Each structure stands twice: as structure tokens, then as C-alpha cells.
Amino acid sequence: MMLAMGRRLKAIECFLRRWVSSRPDPELTALRYNVKRGSYAVPNDTHVAFFEKLLGPGGVITDSQECDAYNVDWLKIVKGSSRLVLRPRSTEEVSAVLRYCDERRLALCPQSGNTSLVGGSVPVFDEIVLSMRLMDRIIHTDELAGVVVCEAGCVLQRLDEHLSGRDLMMPIDLGAKGSCLIGGNVSTNAGGLRLLRYGNLHGNVLGLEAVMANGNVIDCLNTLKKDNTGYHLKHLFIGSEGTLGVVTKLAIQCPNLPKAINVAFLGLRDFKKVLETYRLAKGELSEILSSCEMMDRVSMDIAEQALGLKNPLASENDFYMLIETSGSQLSHDEEKVKAFLEKVMELGIVDDGTVTSDPSKIQKIWEVRERLAEAMSKEHYLFKYDISLPLSEFYSIVAVLKDHLKDCDVRYITGFGHLGDGNLHVQVLTSDYDAKVNARLEPFIFEYTSKMRGSISAEHGIGFKKAKFLRYSKDESAIELMRNMKRAMDPNGILNPYKVFT
Template structure:
């Protein structure tokens, strides 16, 4: 039921010049990489079946471009292995021939990490989509890396368990890509990140070596925890082929509230109250500003949830196992924030239909912005005192020339700053107004220039804003050790 409660310069270093900057510009192709020939294709056809080697331009086109149509490569070959052994043979051959490879999952990323920059072979993991086992006692699920996240959830739900990660792209993103990018999502506040939830990984190195760290143990203190190297490495250190993951029991009592506030200071106060008063049942705390709501209303079949427009909207989810207990805690919390005039209006949803309607407002923002025109997306972690300030600064900077919106996982300090213009394609003058200013601002407050989307091909030369030179040097040393020919996802993550 639905209850009404109340009423520059760095850019030029990254890219080469192209005419009018009318598209995302790329680093030059490294001449050390071999060009694919018919002999290569024949070799791959001997390893894979004919349906798993795509060479027709019409078949390859969709793999060459990200879903936002921002990044586009020129690959002429897509390989779709079905086994770890096939991945191993492919990489061994590519390493010997010095053919560059880009691993690709559901291709739902936002920083160009899963599409080729030039003519790299696309290694699609889509055919490696089996759930291989589940232990109902420990709650550990083991699956191949191409398994779609929503399919894992559908498998677990009847068994009384749930996936600890939830994303708007869950219907198409794949668990291997989630792990490779260390995706965060909307319930990190409750279940934590993938570094804690992934128990084991099987991966293939650039030379074809298979690294079997597919443990299902919660405790294993035997030397270096090698699986952590692959989590968040964006396919630059190895290709993840299988994962084992701890899954929590599926909550039986779920409530979602949508509230409006007239200041961001009140948003922060409500967050503090929610953490202290809701505690163990708080599973999500999301925030959207009014421009986000407006863009969703313009492009989706949804209604404005409230009559009076307010500058800030909060979506709070609780999930537990005792409806009476959860309702008591939630009611005490609601009474507290109402009595102190922290919210202007609000509604509470307890049935599936209205819960989905509330979540649609939040999860449709990215898709709706994409329908507006070109979207310049920045995924930041910032201290709460500066969390929304950057949105206001950028809004003043553009003075109506662009639509500047802010939303995200305020519960874990993750802001999605999006700047959209009706003019496509992407424009140099817009980039120059944003970069490197946004990165400098974030760095000055000891934030992160990538909270959960990764670095991809968008941010390698901005990595120094979040990592020290010694840290970057160590990362390069690890990369050179594990992939000395640099065939895995080149031009990504690390600066040249």
C-alpha cells in the first residue's frame, strides 16, 4: 500500500586533435600491436564454433559501442568463448602474436572500459552464463562471469537468498563485469562492497595461465589474497571467468519511503538519523535533486509523486525479517523527522507495485538524461560537507547553458554529477568547462574521481588526482608483471 505521511589543459594531454572535437577523441593506436589477419581468424574458428566467431560488420557493430553511444571502437572481430579453457587458448595466442584484447561483459559501463579504443579483439563473456552451484548452508553461489546479475537474483530468490549488489542495469550487466569494475550499486550501505562479498575468483592471465582462486571459504589466511587484484582492475590484469560470492538471506519485510526536503543540510541530518534509528534494517539511502525528477517525468511514464516541488528528494529503503519490529522502528524514525520539520512531504510504499514505482524514479535518471542529448557524467566520492556543493558550483558555472543534476548513493558518499546538453555529439567547449576543474575540486577535498564506475578510457590521465605517484608506479609494476605485453584492455585505467 501507499501511505501519505504529510504534505583545459589536461584534456589535451589525454586526446589527440580531431576536427571540431565532434566526437570523443582517442589516444593514438600503439604500433606494437599486431593487426588481425585471416590466419588469426582461422585459428579462432578452430577453437570456437562458427557461431562464436563474429566477423560480419553488422554483427560486430553493437559490441564496438557503449550503450550511451559515447565511446566507439573499430574492432572487426568478436570472440564468444564458452569455457575457461577456450579463454586460455585465445589469450595465449593473442599474447604470442601481440594482439590486443578487450574483455566485455554486459557493456553497461559509463567510462568506456568495455569497448575497444581501436581495433582490439572483443572477448565477449556472454556465453559463459551458467550458475554452477549454490550452498544453502553458507549462502555461497558460484557462477560463470557472463551470468546476468538479474538471473542470479531470480535463481536465488526462491531459495530465500539475494544478491548483495543491486544496479539499475541488473537486467543486462554481468557478474564478471560487476566484479571487474568493483560496481557499487544501491545497497552497498547494507551489504558492503564486492571486495568483501566475493570469496573466490577464477581468472585467465594474458599468457593463458589459469589462476584458480575459486574458494568458497569465508576464512582463508594463506598468503596473498590474489582475488583482490582482479576486483576493480577492469580487465587489465586478467579475464575473470568464474566467481564465488556470499549471498545474504532475502529480507521478508521491505518498505520504501520517498521524502522531499527544502535544503541539503536536512538531507544530511536525515541520513544521520536513519543510520542511528534504523540501524540494521536500513538498506538504501538515495538522493535526487529536483532537476533529476523533472528529466524523468519528461521521458518516462511516471507521475510527479508530490504536488509541491522541492529541491531535494530522498528514497529510503528498509529491509528486515520481522514486520512488526521493522514497522515500529520505521514509525519512530518517521515521527522523529516529521516532528523536527526535516521533511516537507513524503509517502511510504509497502507493496511491490508502489515500491517499484518509487525505485523507477531513481533508476530511470541515467536513461532519461541520455534522451536529452549529450551527457557528461562524473562519478565522485566526496565528504558530506562538500557533497552537493560541486553541483551548485557547476550549475552557476554553466548559467543555463546545460542541465546540471546531482543524484546518487548519499548513504555511502557517492555523488553522480551529470551535465547534459541538447547538442550532440560531445563538445570540446563543454569538456573545457568541466575538466580538469571537477577533478581538481574533488582532489582538493580528498575525494575520489571514481566512486564506482571505474577509470576506463575516460580517466587514466586524471588518475593522479586520487592516487599518489608511488601508488600509480606500483600499479604499473603489477600490470607489467602480470601482462608484460600489455595486451589486456590497453589504453585503460593506467596513464601512459
């Protein structure tokens, strides 16, 4: 089933690439957001000659058309103007590149699969793009311990397929797994669809290797689950978005591949019922519960209209839930799922539902959830926010935004996301980029999130888009400590400037 899911995700990824390439490029980030360029050197022919000698054939890209692909994010909301892309093949080459750039104050933008949703993976000005795509070796797999060691440029889906043949799986699962790279996942501390069961990357990365701005290599490539020796330096790089160093190798704890998977798709009349269902799912399904997703009716309607996807239920409902279980015994799991569904139906909490353990049907149900962002972006400009909120306030922000934006030209406002870990994706759809809507949304949505004691970024990071709003989720004392760490590890500020901090 994992291979079939991989093929489906790859097909979705190919469609997304074709669709994104047909959309016009956005205005330059520096112009749209009025950013002032830092005091960095401008890349010149001398620099290019050095890199060509260092990296050899295929390691340097200067052609303007080829560079354009590295300057625009996949949603086409930000755009840089770099004319130099470097593609190292080893840690030693990354080290030499960073040392050379640091000595000459050349700014760098580390880039993985370029699937960032907050403008974190593309230049703002003419920063040199450091692409990790060629560092894609799977170095070692310990099947007994459940550990894979690999380079940062490995595609997430390829790692998953490699592990599935060894009865293992990656602990994260993302809609962009066909193109995102594991180094970028770690550098942004990506979450995904099954964080409820397997946790985030801070808990699953056992060790890593990273290169600092001055070229020094930090070897923390531990493969043990327990290592209580001093500072856990790996955590400095997980979620730092390439601002403290460039991750080059990783050791990741991988769970066993489940032998039994069940997916239930439920229809509910109000959000209160959604919360009641989740509470019961935690109690009734407990150890086999692997995912709990929620989407509203507008999200489902758009998916049907824009992509022709079929609602798994015959009835229309105001809210939908996707609940997945993963275990080792199909009969045991099916019995638990059946008992859970009977209970929520008898109590009148759930109005309609379907459940399946058939791989092809599971794929079709997951496809509805995974392609929601694609559906919403197909004919609209998408203001997309991923936030964490207390479950009691999880969906309230949608109604708040509808009232706040009632005098703006907005097509739809929707909410869906990972209910199991409190992560809501808020989508505001307009015909095109609308400066008025942007001004009404920011900082309002971050102020509201802060007021609810939530987080302005649940899994996508801060990047460029949220850098000036970091204060809504971090106290000034914490931000100052982060700045001090940045100054200590990258005193010339060459790594991913204009990101995370303003």
C-alpha cells in the same frame, strides 16, 4: 516481490536498448580524443582461421554489422573499430585465446554486458573483443552457507532470480541488472543501490578463477568466508577492469532474502536537512537500513517531463530522499520506520513524505530513482560523472559547476546518488556533444573532487574516459606500483589497452 522487480527492470532494460539503438553512433574514440595506436599486430585471416577452429560455430564474429554492437558503449559516447569478436564457452578456451594473442601481440578488449559508463568495455582501435556472454553457467549453490559459484557471463538479474527461489539474493543491485554480467561487475567493483547495507564486491567475492595474459589459469575459487593463507590474490582482479586478467568463475557470498521491505520517499527544503535526515536514519533505523538515496528537484522535473514518471509526493521540493529498510519482521520494521518518520516531521526536518510496504508501490518509487539517467539522456548529450565526496561537501559541487559553466551552452546541471555511501552522480546536460563544455569540465571536476579529498570514481571505474585523470585520486607512488603489477602480469600489454593508464 523480487520476481516482480525483475520483470520491471527487464522492461526498463528493453526500453533502454530500443532507445539507445535509435541514437546516432558517436565519432570514433581514437579521432575524438586524439589517441595514438599502440604497437600491436593487426588481426588477419590466419588469426581468424585459428580462432574459428578453436571456438567452433558461433564462437567467432567477423561480420561488420554484428561487430558494431560490440564497438559502441550503451550511452554511445565512445566507439571502436574492431572487426573480430570472440565468444569462448569455457576457461580452457579463454586460456587458449589469451596464450595465442600474447604470443603474437594481439590486443584484446574483454567485454561483459557492455554497460560501462567510462568507455572501459569497448575497443579504442581494432582490439579483438573477448565477449564473455556464452560463459553463463550457474555451477553450484550452497543454500546453507549462502554461496553461489558461477561463470563470469551470468547476467546479474538471472542470478538474483535463481537465488530468490532459495531464499537468497545477490549482494549488489544495479539499474542495468537485466544485461550486465557478474564478471564485469566484479572487474569494475560495481557498487549499486544497496552497498550501504551489503558492502562492495571486495567483501562479497569469496574467491575467483582468472586467466592471465599468457594463458595461465589462476585458481583462487575459494568458497570459505575465512581463509587467511597468504596473499589474497582475488583482490588483484576485483576492480582491475580486465587489465590484469580475465575473470572466468566466481564464488559470491549471498545474503538472505529480506522478508519485510519498507520504502519511504521524503521531500526536503535544503541539503542541510538531507544530511540531518540521513544522520537520524542511521541512528533510528540502524540494522534494517538498506539504502539511502538522494536526488535534487531538477532531476525529478526531468524524470517527469522526459518519461512521464509521477512524483510520489503531491508537493514540490528542492530535494528528495528514498530510504529503504530490509528486515525479517514487518511489524517490527514498520514500527521503527513510523517512529523515525514521526521524529523527522516533528523536528521540521522533512516537509513531506510517504511510506509503503506494498510491492507494487515500492517498485513505482524505485523506478523514479533508477530511470533518472535514462530520462536525462533521452533528449540531451550527457556528461556523466560518478564521484565520492565527504558528506559535508556532497552536493556543493553542483553549485560550483553552475558558476564554472555559466558561459557555456548547458541545459541542466543536476546531482543525485547514493548518499549512504557518499557517491554522487553529477550530470551536465547539453543539446549535443560540446567540446567546449568537455574542456571546461575536465580536469576541473576532478581537481575539485581531489581538493575535497574525494574520489574521481566511486563505482564506475576508470576505463578510458578517466585514465589520464587517475593522478587526482591516486598518489604517484601508488600509480607506479599499479604499473609495475601491470608489467609483471601482462608484460606485452595486450589486455584492455588504453584503459586505466595513459
